[in-house]
Amino acid sequence: MYSVCVRDHFMIAHSFAGEVFGPAQHMHGATYVVDVEFRRPQLDDDGLVVDIGLASAVLREVLALLNYRNLDLLPEFAGRNTTTEFLAKVVFDRMATAVTDGRLGASAAGLTSLRVTLHESHLAWAAFEAELAAR
Amino acid sequence: MYSVCVRDHFMIAHSFAGEVFGPAQHMHGATYVVDVEFRRPQLDDDGLVVDIGLASAVLREVLALLNYRNLDLLPEFAGRNTTTEFLAKVVFDRMATAVTDGRLGASAAGLTSLRVTLHESHLAWAAFEAELAAR
Amino acid sequence: MYSVCVRDHFMIAHSFAGEVFGPAQHMHGATYVVDVEFRRPQLDDDGLVVDIGLASAVLREVLALLNYRNLDLLPEFAGRNTTTEFLAKVVFDRMATAVTDGRLGASAAGLTSLRVTLHESHLAWAAFEAELAAR
Amino acid sequence: MYSVCVRDHFMIAHSFAGEVFGPAQHMHGATYVVDVEFRRPQLDDDGLVVDIGLASAVLREVLALLNYRNLDLLPEFAGRNTTTEFLAKVVFDRMATAVTDGRLGASAAGLTSLRVTLHESHLAWAAFEAELAAR
Amino acid sequence: MYSVCVRDHFMIAHSFAGEVFGPAQHMHGATYVVDVEFRRPQLDDDGLVVDIGLASAVLREVLALLNYRNLDLLPEFAGRNTTTEFLAKVVFDRMATAVTDGRLGASAAGLTSLRVTLHESHLAWAAFEAELAAR
Amino acid sequence: MYSVCVRDHFMIAHSFAGEVFGPAQHMHGATYVVDVEFRRPQLDDDGLVVDIGLASAVLREVLALLNYRNLDLLPEFAGRNTTTEFLAKVVFDRMATAVTDGRLGASAAGLTSLRVTLHESHLAWAAFEAELAAR
Numbered sequence: 001m002y003s004v005c006v007r008d009h010f011m012i013a014h015s016f017a018g019e020v021f022g023p024a025q026h027m028h029g030a031t032y033v034v035d036v037e038f039r040r041p042q043l044d045d046d047g048l049v050v051d052i053g054l055a056s057a058v059l060r061e062v063l064a065l066l067n068y069r070n071l072d073l074l075p076e077f078a079g080r081n082t083t084t085e086f087l088a089k090v091v092f093d094r095m096a097t098a099v100t101d102g103r104l105g106a107s108a109a110g111l112t113s114l115r116v117t118l119h120e121s122h123l124a125w126a127a128f129e130a131e132l133a134a135r
Numbered sequence: 136m137y138s139v140c141v142r143d144h145f146m147i148a149h150s151f152a153g154e155v156f157g158p159a160q161h162m163h164g165a166t167y168v169v170d171v172e173f174r175r176p177q178l179d180d181d182g183l184v185v186d187i188g189l190a191s192a193v194l195r196e197v198l199a200l201l202n203y204r205n206l207d208l209l210p211e212f213a214g215r216n217t218t219t220e221f222l223a224k225v226v227f228d229r230m231a232t233a234v235t236d237g238r239l240g241a242s243a244a245g246l247t248s249l250r251v252t253l254h255e256s257h258l259a260w261a262a263f264e265a266e267l268a269a270r
Numbered sequence: 271m272y273s274v275c276v277r278d279h280f281m282i283a284h285s286f287a288g289e290v291f292g293p294a295q296h297m298h299g300a301t302y303v304v305d306v307e308f309r310r311p312q313l314d315d316d317g318l319v320v321d322i323g324l325a326s327a328v329l330r331e332v333l334a335l336l337n338y339r340n341l342d343l344l345p346e347f348a349g350r351n352t353t354t355e356f357l358a359k360v361v362f363d364r365m366a367t368a369v370t371d372g373r374l375g376a377s378a379a380g381l382t383s384l385r386v387t388l389h390e391s392h393l394a395w396a397a398f399e400a401e402l403a404a405r
Numbered sequence: 406m407y408s409v410c411v412r413d414h415f416m417i418a419h420s421f422a423g424e425v426f427g428p429a430q431h432m433h434g435a436t437y438v439v440d441v442e443f444r445r446p447q448l449d450d451d452g453l454v455v456d457i458g459l460a461s462a463v464l465r466e467v468l469a470l471l472n473y474r475n476l477d478l479l480p481e482f483a484g485r486n487t488t489t490e491f492l493a494k495v496v497f498d499r500m501a502t503a504v505t506d507g508r509l510g511a512s513a514a515g516l517t518s519l520r521v522t523l524h525e526s527h528l529a530w531a532a533f534e535a536e537l538a539a540r
Numbered sequence: 541m542y543s544v545c546v547r548d549h550f551m552i553a554h555s556f557a558g559e560v561f562g563p564a565q566h567m568h569g570a571t572y573v574v575d576v577e578f579r580r581p582q583l584d585d586d587g588l589v590v591d592i593g594l595a596s597a598v599l600r601e602v603l604a605l606l607n608y609r610n611l612d613l614l615p616e617f618a619g620r621n622t623t624t625e626f627l628a629k630v631v632f633d634r635m636a637t638a639v640t641d642g643r644l645g646a647s648a649a650g651l652t653s654l655r656v657t658l659h660e661s662h663l664a665w666a667a668f669e670a671e672l673a674a675r
Numbered sequence: 676m677y678s679v680c681v682r683d684h685f686m687i688a689h690s691f692a693g694e695v696f697g698p699a700q701h702m703h704g705a706t707y708v709v710d711v712e713f714r715r716p717q718l719d720d721d722g723l724v725v726d727i728g729l730a731s732a733v734l735r736e737v738l739a740l741l742n743y744r745n746l747d748l749l750p751e752f753a754g755r756n757t758t759t760e761f762l763a764k765v766v767f768d769r770m771a772t773a774v775t776d777g778r779l780g781a782s783a784a785g786l787t788s789l790r791v792t793l794h795e796s797h798l799a800w801a802a803f804e805a806e807l808a809a810r
Contacts, residue, residue: 163688273801
C-alpha cells in the first residue's frame, strides 16, 4: 500500500458541553495542525498517489471554511461537541467528498482510503480513518 | 476508526544480556517519550474517544512505576532484556488493564485497540499494538 | 552561559482589532506551546540552572490563568491585541516576577535572563527575551 | 504486533516528466528523511524485533546507492518518475531483499512486514508498506 | 527583544567544488526548510513584530526564485559553492532588502535584526543572522 | 554571524545527590539528543562554517566516551551531579578542545563560539554556550 500525506493547519474558537470537559466548557480555542494521508495500492501513470499540489489546494479550501471561526456559531455543528476527534471526521468527510467529486483529479479515483490527523498540542492528537469504498 | 493519542515520558537505567547488544550490555539508560493511541469505531455520547484528562492521569500513574528506576532491580523484569519493544508491551498491558478495570471511565468500554510507541532517540522508536478484545 | 528550558501549553480564544488582521478579526483561537528558557552564567551548588520541577510547576500556574479562557474578556488585556508576541511578553513578565518573588527557589536569584517562545502552529512562533536585571 | 523503526536520510537530484509536475519538471532535488519500520508478532530470543545496529547499517548501505546522486542518470530508473512514493517502494524492496537474504541476521526471519516512509519537507511525506510473505 | 518567525521550504539541485565535499561533488540536491526570525525591541501599534501574512508572502516570493532550480545554472552563484550556510546568507540578504524596500509594510521599519535558518535534514542546519542597521 | 549545527545522541545511567532531585536521586538514565552549533563571522574558502563530516565524526568520538556508561562510575565526574546543564558544558569543553587541537581542520581556526544543547525529553533541554576566544 502506498501513502502520500500533506500538512496544513487552522485556528478556531469553541466551547464544550458536559462536565467531563471541566474548564474546557469555557469558550477557548485551538490550533489544529492537520495531516491528510491518501492511500492506494498502485501508483497512477505519473508515478503518483495523488497530485500533491491539488491535494494541498483542496485541503486549504476545506480548512478555510473552519479557519478563524467560532465553531459554536456554525449551524452544521449545532448541538455537537466539536472535539478534536469529531473535527478529524469532519475534515475526513469533506476531503472524501472532494475525491469522489473529482476535485483531486481523475487519477484520484484510484484512492482507497484516507486518514486525517489533527494535532492539538505537543501532547495530544486525534485521527479518523476509513475506506473510501464504504462511502 | 477514530483515534486519540496522549504523550508522556519516563527515564530509566538498565543493562542488556547478550552479545548482540554490544556496548549496551553495560549499565546505561534512556528517556522514553511515550505515545498511547486509543482507538474505537464510534465516539461516545460526549463526542470523545476517551476522556483525555483521565487517559493522561492513568498514563502518568503507569509510568510512575518505571520512572527514575533501575529496571535491572525490578522483580517483574528478572531475567528479561528490557528492550524498547519489550517495554512498549509492558506499558500496553498496564494501560489495557486500566481500560478493562474501568479506570478510564465507563465509556472507555467502547475502546477496541491500543497502540503504545516508545521513542528512544531522534533516530529510533518501538511500538506494540493489539486489539483489546483479544485480552 | 548556561540555559535550561521547559515546555508546556495553553489553549485560548480571542479576536483582533485592525484591518491588518484580516479574517483573524473574527473570534478564533490558538494552542500555544510555550518554551521558557532560563539563563545564568554559573550553575548553583546542586549543578543546576533552576529546579526544573519547580520551574515546570510555576509555569503551569502562570499558564492556568490563561488556559481555556476567552482573552477578549480578561480585564488586563482590555483594548489590546493579544497577539502571539504580546502574549510571549505577558508570560515573560509573570515568570520574571515569580523568579523575583522567590517562587523558583533561593538559588534562582542567580538567573540573569529569560526567553519565552510561543509556538502557534508548525509554521510560526513568537518570542520575548530580556535580562532580569533590567527589571 | 511489535514494531521497531530506524531513521536515516539521503539527498538527491532529479527531474520529473509530465505537466502535472509543473515547475518540478526542472532539475531540482530533495532531502529524504527515511523511516523504516520493521514488524513481527513475537519478539526473538533476545527480546528484539530486529538488531537495531544491523538494521541501521543495512539501511545506510541501501541509501548509499542513492545518496548524492542525480537519479535521472541511474539506469534502473530510466523512463520512470522518481517521485517520493516511487522511491519509498524502491527502499522497501531493497530492505525486504536484505531481510530475505539474511543480512539483518537469522532472527530477522520472524519479520512479517515493513513500512518505509520518506519525509520530503515539513509539509509532506510518502510511504510504502507491505507484508514480507507476499514476496 | 521581541521575535516572530515564519517557516517555508524550497527544493534545489546543486553540486560542490572541492575535495572537502567528498561525494557531494556530484550533482545532488536538498530540501531546505527555512525559518526567518524577525526581531525588534518594541511592538508596532497593532501589537505586532511584523505582519505575518505579508512576511510569509514575501518569503514565498524570495524562495520562488530558488525553488525547483539547479543552482549550478544560476548566474548569480557562478563560481560559488551554494552550501547551506551560503544560502542562508542569500535568503537573509533578499529578506533584508524586502524590509528596506518597504515590502513588509511601513511598520517593518522598526525591525532591527533578522535570523535565517535552513534545515537540510533531521541532523543538520545552518543559519545567518545580522543587524539590519549594518546594511 | 554564520552558524552550522549537527545532531547526535548518547544514552547514559546516573543518579543525583541532593533533596532537590527527589526521585531522581535513584539510579536512572536518559537519552540526550545533542546539538552542537558552530559559529563564525566569515565563511572559509570553501564557503563553509565547518567541515560537517569532520564535525559529525568528532562529535561522535566525544559522545562515545559517555555513551552506554554509568556516569556515577566515571572518575572525572566524581562528587559532581551530572545534570543536563553540567553535561552540556562537558560536551562543550571537549568540542572546544577538538577545535583548538585542529581536529576539525585548519579552517576551523576561524570559529568564534559554540553552543551545545542537550535535549533530555520532549519537555526539557539544557545548553551551554561561550566564545572560543575566552579559552
